[in-house]
Amino acid sequence: MAGLLENxxxxxxxxxxxxxxxxPTATEEIEVGGVDRESLLVNWLNEILYLEQTHRLICVRxxxxxxxxxxxxxxxxxxxCDPSQTHIKAVTFHNLQIREVxxxxxxxxxxxx
Amino acid sequence: xxxxxxxxxxxxxxxIERVSEHVWEIPKTFRDxxxxxxRLYADEExxxxxxxxxxxxxxVNTATLPGVVKYAIxxxxxxQGYGFPIGGVVATHLPEGVISPGGVGYDINCxxxxxxxxxxxxxxxxxxxxxxxxxxxxxxxxxxxHGHLRLSDNELDQVLHEGSRxxxxxxxxxxxxxxRTEEFGRISAADAAFVSDHAxxxxxNQLGTLGAGNHFIEVDRVTEVYDQPTAARLGIYAGNVAxxxxxxxxxxxxxxxxxxxxxxxxxxxxYGIELPDRELVCAPFDSxxxxxxxxxxxxxxxxxxxxxxxxxxxxxxxxxxxxxGEVKNFExxxxxxxxxxxxxxxxxxxxxxxxxxCVHRKGATRAFGPGSSVLPDSLRDLGQPVLIPGSMGTASxxxxxxxxxxxxxxxxxxxxxxxxxxxTKAKKTIRGxxxxxxxKSRGILICAGSMSGLAEEAPLAYKDVARVVEVVHMxxxxxxxxxxxxxxxxxx
Numbered sequence: 001m002a003g004l005l006e007n008x009x010x011x012x013x014x015x016x017x018x019x020x021x022x023x024p025t026a027t028e029e030i031e032v033g034g035v036d037r038e039s040l041l042v043n044w045l046n047e048i049l050y051l052e053q054t055h056r057l058i059c060v061r062x063x064x065x066x067x068x069x070x071x072x073x074x075x076x077x078x079x080x081c082d083p084s085q086t087h088i089k090a091v092t093f094h095n096l097q098i099r100e101v102x103x104x105x106x107x108x109x110x111x112x113x
Numbered sequence: 114x115x116x117x118x119x120x121x122x123x124x125x126x127x128x129i130e131r132v133s134e135h136v137w138e139i140p141k142t143f144r145d146x147x148x149x150x151x152r153l154y155a156d157e158e159x160x161x162x163x164x165x166x167x168x169x170x171x172x173v174n175t176a177t178l179p180g181v182v183k184y185a186i187x188x189x190x191x192x193q194g195y196g197f198p199i200g201g202v203v204a205t206h207l208p209e210g211v212i213s214p215g216g217v218g219y220d221i222n223c224x225x226x227x228x229x230x231x232x233x234x235x236x237x238x239x240x241x242x243x244x245x246x247x248x249x250x251x252x253x254x255x256x257x258x259h260g261h262l263r264l265s266d267n268e269l270d271q272v273l274h275e276g277s278r279x280x281x282x283x284x285x286x287x288x289x290x291x292x293r294t295e296e297f298g299r300i301s302a303a304d305a306a307f308v309s310d311h312a313x314x315x316x317x318n319q320l321g322t323l324g325a326g327n328h329f330i331e332v333d334r335v336t337e338v339y340d341q342p343t344a345a346r347l348g349i350y351a352g353n354v355a356x357x358x359x360x361x362x363x364x365x366x367x368x369x370x371x372x373x374x375x376x377x378x379x380x381x382x383x384y385g386i387e388l389p390d391r392e393l394v395c396a397p398f399d400s401x402x403x404x405x406x407x408x409x410x411x412x413x414x415x416x417x418x419x420x421x422x423x424x425x426x427x428x429x430x431x432x433x434x435x436x437x438g439e440v441k442n443f444e445x446x447x448x449x450x451x452x453x454x455x456x457x458x459x460x461x462x463x464x465x466x467x468x469x470x471c472v473h474r475k476g477a478t479r480a481f482g483p484g485s486s487v488l489p490d491s492l493r494d495l496g497q498p499v500l501i502p503g504s505m506g507t508a509s510x511x512x513x514x515x516x517x518x519x520x521x522x523x524x525x526x527x528x529x530x531x532x533x534x535x536x537t538k539a540k541k542t543i544r545g546x547x548x549x550x551x552x553k554s555r556g557i558l559i560c561a562g563s564m565s566g567l568a569e570e571a572p573l574a575y576k577d578v579a580r581v582v583e584v585v586h587m588x589x590x591x592x593x594x595x596x597x598x599x600x601x602x603x604x605x
Contacts, residue, residue, distance in 0.1 A: 094195035
């Protein structure tokens with residue numbers, strides 16, 4: 001599940017468009033809750049959008065440090081950007097799915113753009 | 114919650130009964146979980162378009178909400194949304210009926226404001242390029258754009274509670290502006306205690322910004338007037354300049370919706386509410402959770418009213434900067450400001466009884482007819498103006514609310530053209546620079562922050578707005594007053 005969360009964050013950024021490969025300059029600690037793992041995934045991605053849009057950060061690397069089905073803690077390496085580079089407005093619960101596949105877990109998330 | 118995916122069963126015409134020329138119904142017997150029938154208002158071609166995506170199934174899903182009354186309704190511009198379709202109207206009987214954040218949408222109180230001038234487009238044409246550039250500079254756009262106002266905590270609270278009234282106190286609005294705004298620019302149920310810190314932070318610097326996506330500021334020409342006496346009462350004359358603002362509550366509204374859709378995942382379970390799509394989560398209106406969402410939603414709605422008010426102020430300033438001393442009578446008067454993503458508590462006559470209901474309009478416009486007590490004195494005998502924006506290259510319409518809307522659709526009508534093509538497909542079909550040049554050759558100036566964003570909003574991605582409006586007019590759930598066509602468009 002930790003790998004799924006980290007990869008989902010990278011996938012969301014890839015959908016959002018290309019970003020420069022500059023190194024991070026700061027670290028943010030975040031904590032997210034959810035009623036189940038699907039909620040946790042949506043809330044995690046929304047928290048990243050919040051950091052990027054409101055604090056004008058680019059989240060460069062993601063490290064899940066604690067995780068269960070209802071709660072996670074993570075360390076995110078960031079750098080400043082101005083203006084905000086994200087075009088995504090929200091992460092939705094619409095047709096949200098996490099599936100077991102032979103390689104592990106696969107998720108489908110619909111973004112509001 | 115029930116695990117039936119929203120897209121599990123396809124609906125086609127054999128499931129739909131024709132009630133009259135432009136009214137179609139999916140009976141309650143279609144699915145066991147439906148509490149009321151689903152009704153679509155459309156001509157045959159628009160119905161076929163609606164059936165080409167999952168929007169009709171989404172409409173059926175909304176007919177399962179606890180407390181839903183009469184019908185789940187789809188307007189002719191219905192298209193697929195998140196959970197709820199866009200172009201949907203759902204009323205739930207209070208106190209036991211539910212309120213659903215998804216039934217309002219992410220951009221709470223997304224809406225349209227129309228300003229008109231008594232000057233002709235020809236008179237401002239020599240200055241139009243400069244006006245468009247000034248509008249683009251004065252009205253910041255883009256998803257995370259910041260505006261010119263920096264609000265303290267206390268000021269933000271006041272905006273969330275007072276909406277356009279705060280703008281009046283600060284000199285950014287006139288009394289006439291508030292008179293010509295739905296709810297007079299303020300929903301009194303607002304309580305900022307139920308708006309999260311995240312939402313506050315996302316909105317704090319965004320007042321007076323346009324955002325991105327389908328939001329725009331448009332300078333228009335009034336190209337046709339269908340009802341001269343009514344248009345004259347609204348200050349609308351053929352050939353004159355009009356300006357439309359289409360935007361909403363920005364990041365603050367999105368965060369309020371996200372917060373409560375997330376929170377209601379558990380709330381719906383706690384109340385034993387089974388739903389076919391997680392995005393439909395809801396709570397009984399009179400529950401603690403339902404009331405808290407309504408109060409937070411009202412804050413976001415007030416923020417949106419204030420946002421469009423500040424944009425109107427910046428537009429007026431832009432016109433002054435470019436036209437003072439050059440052109441006379443260019444001042445911009447407000448025709449009306451309407452919401453098309455909102456939940457409202459209203460009284461409606463249902464099967465001969467007056468009921469208190471929560472009307473969810475997601476991509477639908479309130480269209481109260483003549484005599485409504487919620488309209489200002491200056492409009493009460495006319496009915497409420499309804500503003501239907503087109504897309505950049507097509508017309509927009511001014512309608513007036515009708516008794517027919519009160520009788521058929523909980524006082525509601527359509528909100529626009531409705532998408533027929535995804536943003537991704539639109540970008541693959543046409544390049545933003547090509548579209549900009551095409552529109553320029555038709556006399557439409559474009560100022561856009563992003564060429565790919567421009568392509569996403571190409572007119573070919575939308576239904577024919579004229580057809581949508583014609584159906585609404587024939588159904589009697591809105592009456593055509595005037596048509597507007599763009600001469601300059603500012604996009605995020």
